[in-house]
Amino acid sequence: MFSFAIGKLLRAATVLLGVSFLTFIIGHASGDPVLLMVRGDATAQQKADLRHSLGLDRPVLTQYASYVGNALRGDLGISYRQRIAVGQLIRLRLPNSLELAGAAFTTAILLGFALGILAALNRDRVVDHAVAGLSILGQVVPGFWLGLMLVLLFAVHWQILPVSGSGDLAHLVLPAITLALPTLGRMARLVRAGMLDVLNSDYIRTARAKGLSERQVLLGHAAKNALLPLVTQAGLEFGDMVGSAFIIETVFAWPGIGRMVVNAVLQRDFLVVQGCVLVTAAGFVVINLTVDLLYAWIDPRVRGR
Amino acid sequence: MKFLASLYRSPQTRTGLILLTFVVLVALAAPLLAPFSPVNVDPSGRLLPPLSRVLASSTQGAPAHAETALHVLGTDSVGRDVLSRLIYGSRLSLTVGFLAVLISAVFGSLVGCLSGYWGGWVEALSAWLIDVQLSFPFLLLAIFLLGALGGGTLAVVLVLALGTWVNYARIVRAQVLSIKHQGYVEAAHATGAGTLRILFVHILPNTLSPICVVGSFSMALAILTEAGLSFLGVGLDPSTPSWGTMLNDGRDYLLTAWWIATMPGIAIGVTVLGVTLFGEGLRELLDPRGLR
Numbered sequence: 001m002f003s004f005a006i007g008k009l010l011r012a013a014t015v016l017l018g019v020s021f022l023t024f025i026i027g028h029a030s031g032d033p034v035l036l037m038v039r040g041d042a043t044a045q046q047k048a049d050l051r052h053s054l055g056l057d058r059p060v061l062t063q064y065a066s067y068v069g070n071a072l073r074g075d076l077g078i079s080y081r082q083r084i085a086v087g088q089l090i091r092l093r094l095p096n097s098l099e100l101a102g103a104a105f106t107t108a109i110l111l112g113f114a115l116g117i118l119a120a121l122n123r124d125r126v127v128d129h130a131v132a133g134l135s136i137l138g139q140v141v142p143g144f145w146l147g148l149m150l151v152l153l154f155a156v157h158w159q160i161l162p163v164s165g166s167g168d169l170a171h172l173v174l175p176a177i178t179l180a181l182p183t184l185g186r187m188a189r190l191v192r193a194g195m196l197d198v199l200n201s202d203y204i205r206t207a208r209a210k211g212l213s214e215r216q217v218l219l220g221h222a223a224k225n226a227l228l229p230l231v232t233q234a235g236l237e238f239g240d241m242v243g244s245a246f247i248i249e250t251v252f253a254w255p256g257i258g259r260m261v262v263n264a265v266l267q268r269d270f271l272v273v274q275g276c277v278l279v280t281a282a283g284f285v286v287i288n289l290t291v292d293l294l295y296a297w298i299d300p301r302v303r304g305r
Numbered sequence: 306m307k308f309l310a311s312l313y314r315s316p317q318t319r320t321g322l323i324l325l326t327f328v329v330l331v332a333l334a335a336p337l338l339a340p341f342s343p344v345n346v347d348p349s350g351r352l353l354p355p356l357s358r359v360l361a362s363s364t365q366g367a368p369a370h371a372e373t374a375l376h377v378l379g380t381d382s383v384g385r386d387v388l389s390r391l392i393y394g395s396r397l398s399l400t401v402g403f404l405a406v407l408i409s410a411v412f413g414s415l416v417g418c419l420s421g422y423w424g425g426w427v428e429a430l431s432a433w434l435i436d437v438q439l440s441f442p443f444l445l446l447a448i449f450l451l452g453a454l455g456g457g458t459l460a461v462v463l464v465l466a467l468g469t470w471v472n473y474a475r476i477v478r479a480q481v482l483s484i485k486h487q488g489y490v491e492a493a494h495a496t497g498a499g500t501l502r503i504l505f506v507h508i509l510p511n512t513l514s515p516i517c518v519v520g521s522f523s524m525a526l527a528i529l530t531e532a533g534l535s536f537l538g539v540g541l542d543p544s545t546p547s548w549g550t551m552l553n554d555g556r557d558y559l560l561t562a563w564w565i566a567t568m569p570g571i572a573i574g575v576t577v578l579g580v581t582l583f584g585e586g587l588r589e590l591l592d593p594r595g596l597r
Contacts, residue, residue: 016440145570148570243445244533247537262448265448265539273452273453281441284441
């Protein structure tokens with residue numbers, strides 16, 4: 001177990017190093033940040049001075065090394081546009097993103113499981129078809145378009161929810177539902193299939209035969225076994241959700257990391273983008289590492305791989 | 306032919322095929338079908354709601370003999386006909402999706418094939434690359450790359466290909482690992498066939514069906530992602546008539562002109578539904594146990 005954990009840890013470290021190098025190179029190739037910072041009438045000497053004071057006249061690899069060194073100490077540089085530390089910008093926005101993603105993920109998992117079980121129990125009836133329709137809708141249209149349509153219905157037509165922005169709970173409803181829908185649909189489908197598999201098995205018949213109530217059979221026996229394999233899928237879905245959050249936050253003017261990245265890209269403020277990519281990747285790597293280690297702890301067979 | 310016939314038998318796949326054929330035909334016949342030019346602006350006919358009639362003289366490209374011309378789905382913020390842009394948009398969506406799938410399938414399958422066959426450092430390197438790529442959301446990389454290096458159709462195709470090659474590499478590698486010790490491959494070895502011959506004649510053809518299945522799902526993903534990137538303004542050039550750029554344009558007028566943003570979403574939905582249903586049919590046919 002110990003050597004397994006060390007191996008995974010080393011791998012995670014090299015992956016993060018790779019991500020940081022990749023993002024640094026893309027950011028470097030995007031152009032000269034000095035041109036963003038000076039006024040149009042700046043002389044070549046002024047530009048060169050600024051470049052020197054920012055350390056941008058050093059060799060690329062030296063710049064990369066100092067970027068990584070600073071990043072390890074929590075310093076991700078200073079935004080070229082806003083002249084504020086990137087780390088501080090991220091700290092301000094991250095809680096909002098986590099709030100939205102958390103709300104959407106919880107909604108998707110809970111509703112997905114509920115609808116999946118409901119569909120399985122009402123196989124080939126109206127409820128089943130309605131759930132199937134909802135999950136197909138979530139897969140075939142862009143999530144952000146669904147968001148726009150929800151805005152048209154709930155904020156413009158019926159005027160019961162705000163169009164965009166953040167603040168109270170009402171502001172969270174539309175973006176969270178929009179972000180949740182695709183995952184919700186996939187979850188419902190998988191839960192339905194899993195439940196149908198399990199419901200036909202011998203031990204469910206045994207459970208019924210020994211006189212357990214239908215409630216005990218469904219929730220205690222069937223659901224437990226049908227849902228366990230879905231934990232892995234739920235992990236993958238979370239990653240997917242973080243990805244689409246970049247667009248959904250923009251649609252709803254939600255003050256999170258995603259909107260900040262999109263704005264920073266459009267303003268060519270690439271140090272901010274680099275920082276966000278790095279922080280997101282670090283979050284992913286830590287989550288994956290935790291999942292891997294938990295798996296190995298629960299199931300010793302995994303360690304041999 | 307027998308293959309197509311058995312595909313046609315399932316009602317779901319048939320729906321998919323019909324939708325897909327419809328979209329492809331629309332894309333091919335775009336100049337014949339579109340009532341207006343997709344790019345010509347008309348300052349006097351801005352933001353007209355669906356079913357608006359305008360004097361034919363005020364629009365370019367309308368039939369000369371008609372006195373009035375009908376904007377079936379209305380016009381956008383600079384007076385371009387929404388239906389015509391939708392029709393031409395199908396060309397871009399399908400081309401971008403198809404090219405992205407083609408490039409990523411070829412590249413990903415090659416990497417998967419080589420790493421599965423040779424193992425060693427090729428495998429270690431590709432596994433590490435896959436780990437790096439999967440360690441953050443692909444959309445973030447796409448936004449970053451296109452923002453830093455510039456958008457445009459070719460750039461979007463390449464970035465989309467970059468995002469999906471991993472799926473082919475993984476599945477082909479797994480296939481190759483299970484195939485390479487089978488009798489017929491070892492027999493080919495024994496008869497003195499070279500590595501390339503074994504790879505391309507004996508191994509690769511046997512990985513084609515999973516590649517096709519992954520391909521159809523990546524096509525759906527590519528169309529959706531292109532729409533998202535263009536919507537954010539880092540994808541295709543805003544003047545090109547694509548569904549994503551139309552959504553970008555329509556978003557600013559959501560409160561006053563709902564049709565601009567609504568229609569391209571429906572077009573995307575129809576296309577992606579077609580591709581998805583077709584892909585699912587393909588998967589059931591090629592591998593009854595399912596690949597996932």
